[in-house]
Amino acid sequence: MAKIDFGGTIEDVVTDDEFPLEKAREILKNETIAVLGYGVQGPAQALNLRDNGIPVIIGQMEGDQYWKKAVADGFVPGKNLFPIEEAAKRGTIVKELLSDAGQVATWPKVQKCLNKGDALYFSHGFSIVYKDQTGIIPPDYVDVILVAPKGSGTNVRRNFLDGSGINSSYAVFQDYTGKATERTLALGIAIGSGYLFPTTFEAEVYSDLTGERGVLMGCLAGTMEAQYNILRKNGHSPSEAFNETVEELTQSLIRLVGENGMDWMFSNCSTTAQRGALDWAPKFRDAVAPVFEQLYDRVKSGKETQRVLEVNSAPDYLQKLQVELDAIKNSEMWKAGAAVRALRPENRKKNQ
Numbered sequence: 001m002a003k004i005d006f007g008g009t010i011e012d013v014v015t016d017d018e019f020p021l022e023k024a025r026e027i028l029k030n031e032t033i034a035v036l037g038y039g040v041q042g043p044a045q046a047l048n049l050r051d052n053g054i055p056v057i058i059g060q061m062e063g064d065q066y067w068k069k070a071v072a073d074g075f076v077p078g079k080n081l082f083p084i085e086e087a088a089k090r091g092t093i094v095k096e097l098l099s100d101a102g103q104v105a106t107w108p109k110v111q112k113c114l115n116k117g118d119a120l121y122f123s124h125g126f127s128i129v130y131k132d133q134t135g136i137i138p139p140d141y142v143d144v145i146l147v148a149p150k151g152s153g154t155n156v157r158r159n160f161l162d163g164s165g166i167n168s169s170y171a172v173f174q175d176y177t178g179k180a181t182e183r184t185l186a187l188g189i190a191i192g193s194g195y196l197f198p199t200t201f202e203a204e205v206y207s208d209l210t211g212e213r214g215v216l217m218g219c220l221a222g223t224m225e226a227q228y229n230i231l232r233k234n235g236h237s238p239s240e241a242f243n244e245t246v247e248e249l250t251q252s253l254i255r256l257v258g259e260n261g262m263d264w265m266f267s268n269c270s271t272t273a274q275r276g277a278l279d280w281a282p283k284f285r286d287a288v289a290p291v292f293e294q295l296y297d298r299v300k301s302g303k304e305t306q307r308v309l310e311v312n313s314a315p316d317y318l319q320k321l322q323v324e325l326d327a328i329k330n331s332e333m334w335k336a337g338a339a340v341r342a343l344r345p346e347n348r349k350k351n352q
């Protein structure tokens with residue numbers, strides 16, 4: 001563990017300096033790692049493990065689109081690609097990387113496949129923390145562990161390939177074997193985490209659900225729409241409104257914030273932008289603070305997960321979702337966005 005000062009709070013973190021990949025390989029060498037689910041996280045973690053020299057098997061519903069994707073990625077049916085139950089039976093570390101609703105649906109079968117001393121691994125605290133809603137209560141003879149990458153599975157893979165990694169939190173909920181922590185850290189390093197920081201299943205799921213509903217997606221989408229609308233209402237063209245709201249953010253500013261922080265951004269813009277942004281930031285903070293209070297309360301009380309499970313397990317879930325997604329795609333703002341993206345030089349060249 002390395003002790004790092006995060007703005008005055010000292011936290012323990014783990015990188016491959018403290019926990020080299022070689023050590024992870026040694027710890028995992030006699031394990032059979034079964035990755036259940038080949039959606040977004042499943043392939044990313046499975047392929048990173050495989051590229052790091054740690055064999056994995058995949059559990060997936062036979063013959064469906066995800067199964068075909070696994071075959072396309074080099075997994076061989078009957079060798080290292082199996083139906084979910086079969087993979088869960090073979091695994092000594094069973095990675096629950098089905099969708100959260102899929103974990104609920106398959107739990108009655110999966111739990112019967114767990115043997116004494118196995119590890120049940122999650123990348124989200126959802127199933128365990130909201131056990132009253134999910135019914136997922138692991139037997140007391142397995143380790144229950146978590147490594148939660150703080151990024152999309154797409155980037156877990158992409159950043160692994162470019163050598164940059166995605167940071168992950170890790171937690172142990174149940175340590176039956178006495179080896180739960182070393183198993184967790186070995187898996188965290190082996191999937192290519194940038195650095196690992198400790199959490200609990202509860203803290204992981206509360207922060208994750210708040211983050212994705214908040215700044216990462218919900219708040220971001222809502223705020224962008226509000227700004228776009230006010231510009232359009234005042235007669236600005238779609239191109240101008242979109243550039244001023246999204247394109248400048250994604251192509252310029254947020255990259256610089258990622259590299260250097262908001263403090264640097266404030267001191268490296270025009271004095272006009274600086275004065276205005278410094279004045280308006282607290283107004284936006286105060287305007288959204290009550291919404292964040294409401295959001296965190298709903299997450300903690302289980303209302304958010306209850307809604308997810310109810311909506312996502314309805315038989316017409318996918319059709320209804322598509323209607324919502326199409327409405328966004330066909331809105332003027334995101335159609336303008338498609339036009340702006342198509343005009344980027346690299347895309348114009350591609351289309352020539």
Ligand SMILES: NC(=O)c1ccc[n+]([C@@H]2O[C@H](COP(=O)([O-])OP(=O)(O)OC[C@H]3O[C@@H](n4cnc5c(N)ncnc54)[C@H](O)[C@@H]3O)[C@@H](O)[C@H]2O)c1
Pocket residue numbers: 036037038039040041042060061066096097098099100101102103105106123124126148149150151152153154
């Ligand atoms: N998507 C991400 O980038 C991301 C990031 C961090 C953590 N996580 C966590 O990782 C886990 C996997 O998430 P994901 O987004 O990769 O999942 P996903 O939504 O892509 O899941 C698709 C997988 O779930 C399976 N599935 C869905 N319903 C099923 C059912 N009823 N029966 C059997 N299988 C079913 C599909 O066959 C497929 O394998 C979740 O716990 C999620 O919270 C995801």
